[in-house]
Amino acid sequence: MNLDVKCNVKNCKYWADGDQCVADSIYVIGPHGSRQADSVEETACRTFELRE
Ligand code: SF4
Incomplete structure (x- = not known):
């Protein structure tokens, strides 16, 4: 994505x-x-998909 999004959900x-x-x-x-x-x-990323 154009925006730099950091996330630690590996x-x-x-x-x-x-x-x-x-x-x-x-x-x-x-x-x-x-x-x-x-x-x-209380916020959550709805885009999350479990890595297989
Ligand atoms: S889509 Fe996945 S990697 Fe991206 S912000 Fe959400 S949980 Fe983190």
């Missing part, structure tokens, strides 16, 4: 060396469909 199929996300885009969601988060821990 078992995602879009993860690459140097903690780079190589997905074309990512979609980040809040908890339970609320569209709001009160902390970092």
Whole structure:
């Protein structure tokens, strides 16, 4: 992706060396469909796919 996205989730199929996300885009969601988060821990990458 054009934006430099760092990620440390090594078992995602879009993860690459140097903690780079190589997905074309990512979609980040809040908890339970609320569209709001009160902390970092409540945000999640919806683009995550388990590396086989
Ligand atoms: S898609 Fe999400 S979880 Fe996967 S490497 Fe990119 S930012 Fe991390």
